[in-house]
Amino acid sequence: MANMQRTNVELDRLALQHSFDAKKFFIRWESLLVVILIGILVLNVVVSNGNFLGSQFFSAANGFMDKSFIVLSMAFVLITGEIDISVGSTVALSAVLMAISYNAGLPMALAIALCILVGAGCGAINGLIFVKFRELPTMIITLATMIIYRGVATIILEDRASGGFPDWFAEISWGSLGPVPYSVIVFALLATLFAVVLHKTAFGRELFAIGNNKLAAQFSRIKVNRDLFVAFLLNGLMAGVCALFLTSRMTSTRPNIADGYELEAIAIVVLAGIPTTGGKGNMTGVILAVFIIGFLRNGLGMFNVTSPVMSVIIGLLLIGTVLISNFFINKEKKL
Amino acid sequence: MAENPSTVNSILRLEHITKIFPGVKALDDVSFDLRPGEIHALMGENGAGKSTFIKVITGVHKPEGGKMFLYDEEVHFDSTRDSQQAGIACIYQHSTAYPDLTIAENIFLGHEIFDGPLKKLNWRSMHARAKELLDSLGSELDTKTTMGELSVAQQQIVEIAKALSTDAKIIIMDEPTAALTKQESEDLYRYTRRLQASGVSIIFISHRFEDMYELGDRVTVLRDAQYIGTWDVDKITNQEMILAMVGREITNLFPKREVAIGDIVLEVKNLKKTGLFRDISFHVRKGEIVSLTGLIGAGRSEVAEAIFGIAPADSGEILIDGAAVKIQNPTDAGATGIGLLPEDRQRQALILDWEISKNIGLGNLAKFKRKFFYNVSHEEEEAQTLAEKLAIKASTIFDKISSLSGGNQQKVVIAKILTTDLKLIILDEPTKGVDVGAKAAIYEIMGELSEQGYGILLISSEMPEVLGMSDRILVMKSGRVTAEFTKENATQEAILAAAILNTEIAS
Structure with a gap:
């Protein structure tokens, strides 16, 4: 990852000027994330009496993989300096339409395709509105579509559950290759793909350029509108993939599923070191952050920590990490 | 201090100031003195140490060595608050004002006038006082106008008024003319002289020689963090000044090369964009440098952005090598061989x-x-x-x-x-905010590019540059081309007349 190496070279240069090694270590965001992840893994091992090292590792991972797909594309959106809070609703709408159409007689394979397409469609609508009305901030656009997508899902299904899928459908999320769940394999493939696109292609370079300086990107003949449209489209597409795995894991769906997924995805991306102002960050951080939050929830769950308390702890972790890193970066800047 | 009669006349004096940043000496034994009521120009290339020097005066930086005296008394400033209280105000090149607040609100931000025990804001007195201050500068701006509605030049007047509202006795102006047109600069000179007449001492930082000649009583030059010298402005020539600033003599600032001029590479016909420009027709040949000049706001940059596809024209034709091309966006422009150096390099490039x-x-x-x-x-x-x-x-x-x-x-x-791979390069104010050494280098590059056969469209407000580099000169006024000159028949007066007078006479 050329981009990442380069940033590290820069930090090395910065760090060389100082003898205290802790600084050098902590100003590298990913190092900090690795430390936190190791701590959380140890916590999991201890709390589970060692079971975590066996079967529990993958079953725990399987539990948070579905929302992790969205994190990958959300990273793209945030790198451009934009935001998308509609993905939770997109998941619900995709899942509901899949369930409804299957129960109305559509073959399951086509219903799955529909689920993904609806997700991509929702993302495309966000992107299109943004490109056509550049004066509207994406926060407002996706706030509106967040309400609309969720509303449509609720109108269609009302407050009911819909399921009754064929047995093989559950295999998508419950099946595994050896000990490794399909969801983890798909995530690994997609994460690699997103990392390569972001760090190894001109498109990735364009996303960073747009996040740093939209006007300069435009003057540099980058198709800013097209790139932003693609970022939103991908985010919707990943929400469709999430809907598929989530529904498979739950075996049925309701219009209120995936509530708050958008905020958790954004929190993970920010923890990964991508500021909401865009232009910085890398996929290694994103993947580390996915596992940090996922396993933290798992470990706390084993402590019987309730969901609201968990949210508080995750919030504190987010603030704490950002503060620690800022502390060391600012110290560097002052010198 | 009586024992040192040579310094009695200075209101502010700095002696042997040294400022060290990790790895660099930003100021190396710099001395400076400001006399009561004088305008003292501070000149030097970018990186010469002017900004650091100002920051030492205002208390942003603490120097490692040297002393500072205010009214012959040694002072130490730990922050800008200290220097403000001592009567020193600084006006920065980029306005630090709040665009959504009114002029009066901006002027009194941080030292509002209060009424009664509840400390109620007394807007009536603030507006009245703001008006007084603006009047004293000879400006007729309405104090209820929001800052965002003002031009850069007008904002600077407000900044000056703000400085006066704090009873500043010393005002530092950091490259105030950098973003101004000729006319606006002249207005600024007038305000600055009024300021001087009211007894304020002024340190004026600039790249422009005109500013120094127009305003300065004395000039101090810094180069490579060192003090080079102080002169009376009327006793130093252009050449001496360049030598002092650059450290070498630039014998020919405009290395215009004799280039074989070829076929027409760019031609525009009747380009029009409602409200911005109309009837724009001209051509640029291979190896030719054509200037598009005029006042800021005459529509020059807009024409460039239309040709480059940032904001395409409503109607009209663009031809490259004689063939009509359709340019809807910068990607199209690049494909047809047009490149643009935008006006604001930090924001746009x-x-x-x-x-x-x-x-x-x-x-x-x-x-x-x-x-x-x-x-x-x-x-x-x-x-x-x-x-x-x-x-x-x-x-x-x-x-x-x-x-x-x-x-x-x-x-x-x-x-x-x-x-x-380009055929035509549009350069929009390529030497804006760069020092004289870098200017010479950029002109050199322009000469080379024209020699290599590029057609160059130069958009510039700097008269010497336009006269020194162009083969042909087009003058724009209010969205139209009002005059065309060849390099042989162009004079500064004729260009200025075409840029300013034309329609004013007509109307």
Whole structure:
């Protein structure tokens, strides 16, 4: 990852000027994330009496993989300096339409395709509105579509559950290759793909350029509108993939599923070191952050920590990490 | 102090100031004195240490060595608050005002006038006092206007009024004319002289020689963090001044080359965009430098942005090598061989956080793409070649743009443009905010490019540059081309007349 190496070279240069090694270590965001992840893994091992090292590792991972797909594309959106809070609703709408159409007689394979397409469609609508009305901030656009997508899902299904899928459908999320769940394999493939696109292609370079300086990107003949449209489209597409795995894991769906997924995805991306102002960050951080939050929830769950308390702890972790890193970066800047 | 009669006359005096940043001496034994009621120009290239020096005076930086005296009394400023209380105010090049607040609100921000025990804001007195201050400067701005509605020049007047509202006795103006037109600069000179007449002492920082000649009583030059000297303005020539600033003599600032001029490369016919410009027709030949000049706001940049596809024209034709082309966006422009160096390099051309090489690569991402992947080593090779060719001063091509001087940043933008195969290059104010040494280098590059057969459209407000570099000169006024000159028949007076007078006489 050329981009990442380069940033590290820069930090090395910065760090060389100082003898205290802790600084050098902590100003590298990913190092900090690795430390936190190791701590959380140890916590999991201890709390589970060692079971975590066996079967529990993958079953725990399987539990948070579905929302992790969205994190990958959300990273793209945030790198451009934009935001998308509609993905939770997109998941619900995709899942509901899949369930409804299957129960109305559509073959399951086509219903799955529909689920993904609806997700991509929702993302495309966000992107299109943004490109056509550049004066509207994406926060407002996706706030509106967040309400609309969720509303449509609720109108269609009302407050009911819909399921009754064929047995093989559950295999998508419950099946595994050896000990490794399909969801983890798909995530690994997609994460690699997103990392390569972001760090190894001109498109990735364009996303960073747009996040740093939209006007300069435009003057540099980058198709800013097209790139932003693609970022939103991908985010919707990943929400469709999430809907598929989530529904498979739950075996049925309701219009209120995936509530708050958008905020958790954004929190993970920010923890990964991508500021909401865009232009910085890398996929290694994103993947580390996915596992940090996922396993933290798992470990706390084993402590019987309730969901609201968990949210508080995750919030504190987010603030704490950002503060620690800022502390060391600012110290560097002052010198 | 009576024992030292030579310094009795100074209101502010700095002696042997040294300021060290990790690894660099930013100021090396610099001395300076400001007399009561004088306008003292502070000149020097970018990076000469002018900004650091100002920051020492205002208390932003604490010097490692040297002393500062105010009214012959030694002072130490720990913060800008200290210097403000001592009566020193600084007006920065980029207005620090709040665009949504009114003039009066901006002027009294931080030292509002209160009424009664509840400390109720007394807007009536604040507006009245603001009006007084503006009147004393000879400005008729309405104090209820919001700052955002004002031009850069008008904002500066408000900044001056703000400085006066704090009872400043010393006002530092940091490159105030950098973003102003000729006319606006002249207005500013007038306000500055009024300020001087009211007994304020002024330190005036600028790149422009006109400013110094027009306003300055004395001038102090800094170069490479060192004090070079102080002169009476009326006793120093242009050549001496350049020598002092650059450290070498620039015998020919405008190395205009004799180039064989070829076929027409760009032709525009009846370009029109409602409200911005109309009836724009001209052509540029291979190897030719054509200037588009006029006042800021005459529509020059808008014409450039239309040709480059940022904001396409409503009607009219653009021809490249005689064939009509359709340019809807910058990508189309690049494909037809048109490149643009935008007016505001930091906002429109560069990513300041990125290295030189990545910024150069940004000029043509498609070129460095090999199938699916982006080829970083190809980009770096090209960046290295261009950086050497244009003599970009940096330790490596991996230096951040933000660490470069204005002139070197501009060279990076030129390198960025040259990554693409072009026929026509539009340069929009290419020497804005760069020092005289970098200017000469940019003119040199322009000469080389024209020799290589590029057609160049130069948009510029700087008269010497227009006269020195162009083969032909087009003058715009209120969205129309009002005059055309060849280099032989162009004079400063004729160009100015076409830029300013034409319609005023008519109306």
